[in-house]
Amino acid sequence: MTDIKFVRDAMVEEQEPPAATAGFVGWIRGNLFSSTLNAILTILSGGFILFVISALLPWIISPTWNAGSLRECHEILAGHEGACWGVIRERWLQLLFGFYPSELYWRVVLDFVLLIVAVAPVLFTGLPRKMLAFSAIYPFLMPWLLWGGTVWLPIAVAFGFVLGFLAHRFAKPIIGGLGGAILAFLVPVVWWLFLAGPVSGGLASVLPLALETVESRNFGGFMLSITIGVVAIAISLPIGIVLALGRQSDLLIVRSLSVGFIEFIRGVPLITLLFVASTLLNIFMPPGTDFDIIMRVIIMVTLFASAYMAEVIRGGLAALPKGQYEAADALGLNFWMSQRLIIMPQALKISIPGIVSTFIGVFKDTTLVSIIGLLDPIGLSTTIRADQNWNGIVWELYGFIGLLFFIFCFSMSRYSMFLERKLQTGHR
Amino acid sequence: MTSLTDPPKESFRLGMLIYDTRYRSLTIQVVALIGFMIFAAWLINNTLVNLAVQGKSIGFGFLSDPAGYDINQRLLDYNSQSTHWRAAFVGLLNTLLVAFLGCITATVIGVLVGILRLSNNWLVARLMTIYVEMFRNVPVLLWIVFTMAILIETLPAPRAFRGENPEASMVLFDSVAFTNRGVYLPEALFSRGLGDMPIFPDRDSPACQPTEDGSVEDGCGVFQISLDLILILAVFGAGLYGSSVIRKRADRIQNQTGDRPTTWYLRLGVVSIPTLIVLAALGFHLGYPALKGFNFQGGTYLRNSLIALWLALSLYTAAFIAEIVRAGILAISKGQTEAASALGLRSNRIMSLVILPQALRVIIPPLISNYLNLTKNSSLAIAVGYMDITGTLGGITMNQTGRELECVLLLMLVYLAISLTISAVMNWYNESVKLVER
Numbered sequence: 001m002t003d004i005k006f007v008r009d010a011m012v013e014e015q016e017p018p019a020a021t022a023g024f025v026g027w028i029r030g031n032l033f034s035s036t037l038n039a040i041l042t043i044l045s046g047g048f049i050l051f052v053i054s055a056l057l058p059w060i061i062s063p064t065w066n067a068g069s070l071r072e073c074h075e076i077l078a079g080h081e082g083a084c085w086g087v088i089r090e091r092w093l094q095l096l097f098g099f100y101p102s103e104l105y106w107r108v109v110l111d112f113v114l115l116i117v118a119v120a121p122v123l124f125t126g127l128p129r130k131m132l133a134f135s136a137i138y139p140f141l142m143p144w145l146l147w148g149g150t151v152w153l154p155i156a157v158a159f160g161f162v163l164g165f166l167a168h169r170f171a172k173p174i175i176g177g178l179g180g181a182i183l184a185f186l187v188p189v190v191w192w193l194f195l196a197g198p199v200s201g202g203l204a205s206v207l208p209l210a211l212e213t214v215e216s217r218n219f220g221g222f223m224l225s226i227t228i229g230v231v232a233i234a235i236s237l238p239i240g241i242v243l244a245l246g247r248q249s250d251l252l253i254v255r256s257l258s259v260g261f262i263e264f265i266r267g268v269p270l271i272t273l274l275f276v277a278s279t280l281l282n283i284f285m286p287p288g289t290d291f292d293i294i295m296r297v298i299i300m301v302t303l304f305a306s307a308y309m310a311e312v313i314r315g316g317l318a319a320l321p322k323g324q325y326e327a328a329d330a331l332g333l334n335f336w337m338s339q340r341l342i343i344m345p346q347a348l349k350i351s352i353p354g355i356v357s358t359f360i361g362v363f364k365d366t367t368l369v370s371i372i373g374l375l376d377p378i379g380l381s382t383t384i385r386a387d388q389n390w391n392g393i394v395w396e397l398y399g400f401i402g403l404l405f406f407i408f409c410f411s412m413s414r415y416s417m418f419l420e421r422k423l424q425t426g427h428r
Numbered sequence: 429m430t431s432l433t434d435p436p437k438e439s440f441r442l443g444m445l446i447y448d449t450r451y452r453s454l455t456i457q458v459v460a461l462i463g464f465m466i467f468a469a470w471l472i473n474n475t476l477v478n479l480a481v482q483g484k485s486i487g488f489g490f491l492s493d494p495a496g497y498d499i500n501q502r503l504l505d506y507n508s509q510s511t512h513w514r515a516a517f518v519g520l521l522n523t524l525l526v527a528f529l530g531c532i533t534a535t536v537i538g539v540l541v542g543i544l545r546l547s548n549n550w551l552v553a554r555l556m557t558i559y560v561e562m563f564r565n566v567p568v569l570l571w572i573v574f575t576m577a578i579l580i581e582t583l584p585a586p587r588a589f590r591g592e593n594p595e596a597s598m599v600l601f602d603s604v605a606f607t608n609r610g611v612y613l614p615e616a617l618f619s620r621g622l623g624d625m626p627i628f629p630d631r632d633s634p635a636c637q638p639t640e641d642g643s644v645e646d647g648c649g650v651f652q653i654s655l656d657l658i659l660i661l662a663v664f665g666a667g668l669y670g671s672s673v674i675r676k677r678a679d680r681i682q683n684q685t686g687d688r689p690t691t692w693y694l695r696l697g698v699v700s701i702p703t704l705i706v707l708a709a710l711g712f713h714l715g716y717p718a719l720k721g722f723n724f725q726g727g728t729y730l731r732n733s734l735i736a737l738w739l740a741l742s743l744y745t746a747a748f749i750a751e752i753v754r755a756g757i758l759a760i761s762k763g764q765t766e767a768a769s770a771l772g773l774r775s776n777r778i779m780s781l782v783i784l785p786q787a788l789r790v791i792i793p794p795l796i797s798n799y800l801n802l803t804k805n806s807s808l809a810i811a812v813g814y815m816d817i818t819g820t821l822g823g824i825t826m827n828q829t830g831r832e833l834e835c836v837l838l839l840m841l842v843y844l845a846i847s848l849t850i851s852a853v854m855n856w857y858n859e860s861v862k863l864v865e866r
Binding site: 030031032034038041042045046048049178250251252253254257263264266267268269270271272275276279280282283284285286287360364365367368370371378394395398401402405406409410413 | 446453456457460461464471474475477478479481547548549550551552555561562564565566567568569570573574577581800804805807808810811818822826832833836839840843844847848
């Protein structure tokens with residue numbers, strides 16, 4: 001027996017991993033050629049990408065930016081394949097603003113910049129809460145900037161809400177909660193129906209502060225899509241909350257009315273609702289009313305969005321642990337107080353990703369208005385092709401429109417994913 | 429000594445309707461109902477007044493008048509003398525056709541893309557991500573008109589197929605022609621066919637008088653069903669049933685003995701041989717499209733509008749389905765995969781036996797709503813001129829007759845019925861695959 005023992009007294013030198021599993025080669029082997037099937041897939045998709053790029057790049061890089069018509073493009077290209085970008089240079093403002101007067105473009109731009117300012121404190125919780133005051137003013141500012149007219153009308157409409165609040169505040173101690181609530185509902189309605197018009201008219205004649213009026217029929221392009229989408233989503237949010245609460249309610253009649261409305265709207269395509277807007281809505285109104293077509297479309301798209309919004313918010317309500325409802329009850333809060341203080345803040349927070357994707361859906365669906373003859377980007381592309389300079393142009397227009405939609409929707413969906421991640425780390 | 433007082437006698441006061449929770453819910457419901465009824469009455473009253481002013485009345489009699497327009501892509505006999513009813517029905521079938529085709533292709537593409545997005549191949553996963561994002565973030569209407577433009581602008585005109593040295597040629601042994609007017613496919617013909625069976629025939633009408641060879645004319649009955657097709661489908665279905673019986677027997681034997689008998693040739697034979705015999709007996713052959721004059725004649729003709737709509741809807745919906753499939757697979761915990769591979773299953777069997785059956789439960793409910801979306805989006809057919817029910821009933825019929833109220837109402841009811849049917853069927857299926865919990 002020998003007593004020789006071997007004990008290593010120094011660490012083995014750390015070595016580089018084998019070249020085949022590390023670095024660039026390793027990455028390629030692991031991610032692109034890990035098996036025969038993967039290698040075939042890689043080669044196929046690489047070939048596909050090369051094919052698409054080699055077909056598209058020469059087409060995109062085409063010196064036709066200054067061409068004034070499709071014929072000029074053909075002359076510049078002299079038989080080569082290539083895009084005719086002149087149409088975008090000439091018409092991109094039209095694709096963005098429709099037939100809005102060009103000297104008033106600043107109003108639209110300002111409107112959408114202010115929209116971002118108004119929405120930012122809602123979307124990003126890190127911003128100062130005082131900005132929410134501007135978010136409350138914005139709904140009255142926006143239509144005034146877009147449509148123009150006297151400044152007193154939006155102020156009069158906003159004053160109705162102030163009146164309702166005051167009625168609630170001062171009537172409640174005197175005639176009790178229910179009377180206060182009824183008064184808070186009746187006073188503004190009376191104000192809007194009978195007094196707001198004459199008062200704003202009177203004020204306008206005393207102090208004529210007004211912007212130049214722009215007719216709805218001049219609205220078009222992306223501005224139209226964004227206007228319809230934003231207004232519809234903003235109004236559908238409160239309606240959706242009410243419908244979602246109605247659907248969750250124990251009251252049979254309230255619940256069946258809510259379910260009926262939601263399922264009906266979700267069961268029919270948006271285009272049939274737009275047919276209602278274009279042909280029927282004026283028939284449903286008292287004789288003599290004549291909404292303009294954009295108003296009617298906004299009404300129907302709002303109803304459409306409300307049903308989807310209700311389902312999103314119902315999902316948020318269902319996702320709340322039951323303990324939250326019970327805790328609110330245990331604190332002795334009544335229904336509306338527990339909704340306002342406990343349930344809704346949490347449920348809405350959970351629903352924001354869903355609300356954003358509903359908005360993306362509604363924004364994409366606004367293109368359907370081209371079918372009933374409004375000049376959204378797709379409708380405008382037909383108009384532009386009707387111009388004999390650009391007769392026969394297809395890809396450039398669709399590409400431009402598609403790209404703008406993509407940028408808009410993609411950034412929103414990224415935001416929604418960011419939010420989902422952020423909310424997931426929270427307590428559940 | 430204690431004195432027991434009676435509880436105070438409750439008398440009903442008006443305020444209790446609001447402040448007593450026992451009555452309040454009733455009050456709210458009655459108020460809601462009355463409010464709703466007043467609102468509905470207001471709408472109906474407005475409508476009646478407005479229609480009276482315009483001199484219109486409500487009625488569906490106009491649907492029995494001749495439509496007076498043509499429908500180019502159709503599954504049933506139709507001509508411009510047919511009624512509006514029939515036009516609407518032909519349109520409905522077109523809607524169902526494109527929805528059915530679209531759902532199938534969207535599911536196939538969507539599942540494939542969803543699985544490939546999870547592939548460990550970096551390039552393929554990225555490519556699929558680009559596909560999904562590209563289609564999800566651009567309106568479906570744009571995709572539909574874009575696909576239509578591709579078909580019209582890039583495919584050759586029928587005249588390019590003509591001449592000694594044609595610029596374009598048919599594919600698949602001269603049987604399929606892709607033209608900018610549509611695709612011409614071979615059609616199934618039967619030299620010893622059984623003919624058509626008229627449904628709801630009117631025995632007295634001249635079209636229904638049997639001709640010399642015993643068949644009836646095309647115009648007989650509301651529509652006609654090909655007996656050949658029914659026979660083939662019946663035999664094929666019976667074959668499938670026989671095959672499933674064989675499979676169950678094999679399962680039973682495997683459970684008893686542990687050995688699974690080889691049955692694939694039996695099952696293949698049970699499905700294919702009777703069908704082939706019936707096809708031969710009916711004299712099945714293909715009718716090829718051929719260029720005659722300015723256009724192709726013969727064969728089955730799929731118009732560009734149908735193909736563009738089908739393709740665009742499938743690709744668009746597939747992008748959503750891919751995300752659903754991906755989310756469903758990711759929702760299954762990794763322990764399931766590991767347990768399955770610990771049992772010695774290979775990776776494709778892990779997918780088909782362990783992951784997918786569980787993922788299906790997560791996948792199916794959102795899949796249903798995507799089928800519904802596809803069906804509803806098929807109403808955009810009107811943008812490319814495919815005559816679905818929106819194009820017939822909500823398009824030409826509405827514009828010709830001026831009956832907006834009736835047409836839109838019918839249109840909505842039809843879509844509502846389709847939606848409710850699809851969701852009922854799929855919910856039933858969902859119930860059947862649901863996890864049975866103890």
